[in-house]
Amino acid sequence: MxxxxxxxxxxxxxxxYSLLRIPSISARQEHKPDMIRCAERLKELLLEAGAxxxxxxxxxxxxxxxxxxxxxxxxxxxxxxxxxxxQPPEPLEKWVSDPFEPEIRKDATGRDAIYxxxxxxxxxxxxxxxxxxxxxxxxxxxxxxxxxxxxxxxESGSPSLADWVRDHKEWLGADVILVSDTTMISEKVPSxxxxxxxxxxxxxxxxxxxxxxxxxxxxxxxANPIQTLCDIISILIDKDGRVTIPGFYDDVVELSAExxxxxxxxxxDLDEFKESLGVQELRGESGYxxxxxxxxxxxxxxxxxxxxxIGEGAKTVLPSVAHAKISMRLVPNQESAVITRRFKEHLxxxxxxxxxxxxxxxxxxEGFLIPISSxxxxxxxxxxTEVYGIEPVPSRGGGSIAVLADMQKILGVDPLLMGxxxxxxxxxxPNESYLIxxxxxxxxxxxxxxxxYD
Amino acid sequence: MxxxxxxxxxxxxxxxYSLLRIPSISARQEHKPDMIRCAERLKELLLEAGAxxxxxxxxxxxxxxxxxxxxxxxxxxxxxxxxxxxQPPEPLEKWVSDPFEPEIRKDATGRDAIYxxxxxxxxxxxxxxxxxxxxxxxxxxxxxxxxxxxxxxxESGSPSLADWVRDHKEWLGADVILVSDTTMISEKVPSxxxxxxxxxxxxxxxxxxxxxxxxxxxxxxxANPIQTLCDIISILIDKDGRVTIPGFYDDVVELSAExxxxxxxxxxDLDEFKESLGVQELRGESGYxxxxxxxxxxxxxxxxxxxxxIGEGAKTVLPSVAHAKISMRLVPNQESAVITRRFKEHLxxxxxxxxxxxxxxxxxxEGFLIPISSxxxxxxxxxxTEVYGIEPVPSRGGGSIAVLADMQKILGVDPLLMGxxxxxxxxxxPNESYLIxxxxxxxxxxxxxxxxYD
Numbered sequence: 001m002x003x004x005x006x007x008x009x010x011x012x013x014x015x016x017y018s019l020l021r022i023p024s025i026s027a028r029q030e031h032k033p034d035m036i037r038c039a040e041r042l043k044e045l046l047l048e049a050g051a052x053x054x055x056x057x058x059x060x061x062x063x064x065x066x067x068x069x070x071x072x073x074x075x076x077x078x079x080x081x082x083x084x085x086x087q088p089p090e091p092l093e094k095w096v097s098d099p100f101e102p103e104i105r106k107d108a109t110g111r112d113a114i115y116x117x118x119x120x121x122x123x124x125x126x127x128x129x130x131x132x133x134x135x136x137x138x139x140x141x142x143x144x145x146x147x148x149x150x151x152x153x154x155e156s157g158s159p160s161l162a163d164w165v166r167d168h169k170e171w172l173g174a175d176v177i178l179v180s181d182t183t184m185i186s187e188k189v190p191s192x193x194x195x196x197x198x199x200x201x202x203x204x205x206x207x208x209x210x211x212x213x214x215x216x217x218x219x220x221x222x223a224n225p226i227q228t229l230c231d232i233i234s235i236l237i238d239k240d241g242r243v244t245i246p247g248f249y250d251d252v253v254e255l256s257a258e259x260x261x262x263x264x265x266x267x268x269d270l271d272e273f274k275e276s277l278g279v280q281e282l283r284g285e286s287g288y289x290x291x292x293x294x295x296x297x298x299x300x301x302x303x304x305x306x307x308x309x310i311g312e313g314a315k316t317v318l319p320s321v322a323h324a325k326i327s328m329r330l331v332p333n334q335e336s337a338v339i340t341r342r343f344k345e346h347l348x349x350x351x352x353x354x355x356x357x358x359x360x361x362x363x364x365x366e367g368f369l370i371p372i373s374s375x376x377x378x379x380x381x382x383x384x385t386e387v388y389g390i391e392p393v394p395s396r397g398g399g400s401i402a403v404l405a406d407m408q409k410i411l412g413v414d415p416l417l418m419g420x421x422x423x424x425x426x427x428x429x430p431n432e433s434y435l436i437x438x439x440x441x442x443x444x445x446x447x448x449x450x451x452x453y454d
Numbered sequence: 455m456x457x458x459x460x461x462x463x464x465x466x467x468x469x470x471y472s473l474l475r476i477p478s479i480s481a482r483q484e485h486k487p488d489m490i491r492c493a494e495r496l497k498e499l500l501l502e503a504g505a506x507x508x509x510x511x512x513x514x515x516x517x518x519x520x521x522x523x524x525x526x527x528x529x530x531x532x533x534x535x536x537x538x539x540x541q542p543p544e545p546l547e548k549w550v551s552d553p554f555e556p557e558i559r560k561d562a563t564g565r566d567a568i569y570x571x572x573x574x575x576x577x578x579x580x581x582x583x584x585x586x587x588x589x590x591x592x593x594x595x596x597x598x599x600x601x602x603x604x605x606x607x608x609e610s611g612s613p614s615l616a617d618w619v620r621d622h623k624e625w626l627g628a629d630v631i632l633v634s635d636t637t638m639i640s641e642k643v644p645s646x647x648x649x650x651x652x653x654x655x656x657x658x659x660x661x662x663x664x665x666x667x668x669x670x671x672x673x674x675x676x677a678n679p680i681q682t683l684c685d686i687i688s689i690l691i692d693k694d695g696r697v698t699i700p701g702f703y704d705d706v707v708e709l710s711a712e713x714x715x716x717x718x719x720x721x722x723d724l725d726e727f728k729e730s731l732g733v734q735e736l737r738g739e740s741g742y743x744x745x746x747x748x749x750x751x752x753x754x755x756x757x758x759x760x761x762x763x764i765g766e767g768a769k770t771v772l773p774s775v776a777h778a779k780i781s782m783r784l785v786p787n788q789e790s791a792v793i794t795r796r797f798k799e800h801l802x803x804x805x806x807x808x809x810x811x812x813x814x815x816x817x818x819x820e821g822f823l824i825p826i827s828s829x830x831x832x833x834x835x836x837x838x839t840e841v842y843g844i845e846p847v848p849s850r851g852g853g854s855i856a857v858l859a860d861m862q863k864i865l866g867v868d869p870l871l872m873g874x875x876x877x878x879x880x881x882x883x884p885n886e887s888y889l890i891x892x893x894x895x896x897x898x899x900x901x902x903x904x905x906x907y908d
Binding site: 026027028029087088090091155156157183196197199201208209210211212213214215216217218219220221222223224226227229230231233234235237277278279280281282283284285290291293294297298299300301302303304305306307308309310311312313314315316317318319322323324325327329352353354355362363397398399400423426427428429430 | 480481482483541542544545609610611637650651653655662663664665666667668669670671672673674675676677678680681683684685687688689691731732733734735736737738739744745747748751752753754755756757758759760761762763764765766767768769770771772773776777778779781783806807808809816817851852853854877880881882883884
């Protein structure tokens, strides 16, 4: 694979760039045409790489790209999941280069990286699988059937894919769902995710007076909805860092002392962690380490808040409305629908009589666990050990790929999360990038995975 | 005056519209050229009305328009203060017609009103004085010297006018500073303001991690600056509705039982008040009536808040920064600079170690009281009694015209607040308007004020 990468590097980048240049932002209606353009381009790339068939299939939302190469029904089938949609690029002013014009620059450590929205998440990581497939096929090494299922709504919580999977179940038989859409702890500490958190994401709108008021003429006599919203948000977490929604922790599986000890073996440097974030102190649930707070404990975050006058200068307004977007990360066995309902009921209950509250669920999905003992996990571990020279540790990712839990249930196939992102890649943030060395190491690891998985 | 209004109504409106069409938003740098255009137009209107001299004078900020007609040094001098700048029009989508294209429409009560940003505050109210001056002069009734001082920064807290007044003190001798920039309680309950609140306005910026984070990869382990900001805002007001900044109430003058009884005579219908705002319940400082909370008590309001992702759909971000704009309305003898300092010190003190806070003062000014016994106040009361058929009640306005306290101090001249706005005019909000009947009654009242003031 190494030699093949060297020979084809220019072409690989040009092909990847053709995907990256399409601003396929699933959160924004106005980007619908870009979603279709991106899906079509992905189909072309699958066909060019050697898929027997590939198509852009309608779903309730953005289209699904499905392609496959069935060589021998007796062989094992690897189904690759990925997504071609990306996060919104805002705040734009913080990007060094155009978020949709890929550029290779040296990063702070002097290494080359591709800077672009989607360079890692997930166009860059998905693209590695297409090129490994191409290599396997052209070099005559392919001894698996390969399927690709790529969606355009992962960054919006995959609202349509589970239904599409249910409707196309007969196409989707496989032995493993291989996914590169996560990070590893570091290049020195390669890791394979063996679990991810679920998600419940809601938007709350709080209304006070039915129109904006002059803050002088009314201030002091009428409840201010921004302040009421702040009051409500403030009591959602108590002083021990615990979420106060009744029943929130009811279904959380507490880890055994043994499992916690196992998790504690993951190397973690507190000072380095704080320095990488520019913070003096951390905050989280009492009684748990930072890695536990991310990996095995649920949490609540306000992802956005807005209300009143947010322009330049001073405007003395007592606004009518305030809004917040709130995400909760869930762990096994919390159910997204249950937590969503409990959150909504709780907020409606605690909202005081001097305001009206509306809580709208936005997206959700379940967390999941992956058995470490499976042959797929073992093959991935062996592959990465060879490429990185170190055995990867099993880790718990804090993020969510909601639809994988659904696919696991519907198809009865376990996912395998071989992620080659690093925290430095700042996915979801300005200046997302993907190290060229990880791009290469990822392709080598995936190629070796095929070698050992049978 | 009544007949003169009828004869000239079309011209009056056209002249007023020429001011209203200029988007003189002082909070926005990009409107600098509009500020100058608006000042020049105001100067023209003063000269056309009969001023001996009028000019556009530079200040540290937007220019000051000054014009006068000195007829007889023995006569009393009325100096009219007004402002030609306006509030930003946002949120634009809530305007029925263009915020800078005046339009006369019937309102919910079937009465004609001019809809436009500035229709009332303060272009419409200032314009009445120009037309009364014109009438007095042309009809040979003028027996006062008249001066106009108009600024372009009132909506931004008048940062430059006090210095300009100090520098031009010798031009500004007068017996009263007449101002129409406030509201009356209702048309059935005309009122004259005998006091206004001061203002301290600040912007706070709270930083957590030094870049936006993926809420899945970090959520639960890193303090979220939006939540920390909400925590801080939430404790700025206690459960009794009192501001918790140490020393906040130290200098507040408590009213005597007698004064409070006098104030309680102002008619106030709680149900009507709540209905006009669309709220079920009010909230404010315990132990004070709604009118007291607005008129004689200080308060704190969040005028704007923003942070994280505020676009369409769901973005799972743990943001780096959150912001809030906070105004405090002050009463005698609270000093704006002292309160600003106490607020800043308090926030810096209570901000937890897992964030950094920056507090930036935006604007401020002192409150003031006006003696009811003065001959000017009595003349205004007599004038309005004739026009409205009811004696106006002295009231306390909750808003602020910070620079009037400065002018009172520098020039030793008391202001007189004859305001003809109504709460229905929704100044500072979408669909600001000014009732034609109040526009007319205002001019009649001002004209009669000149009759009785000597």
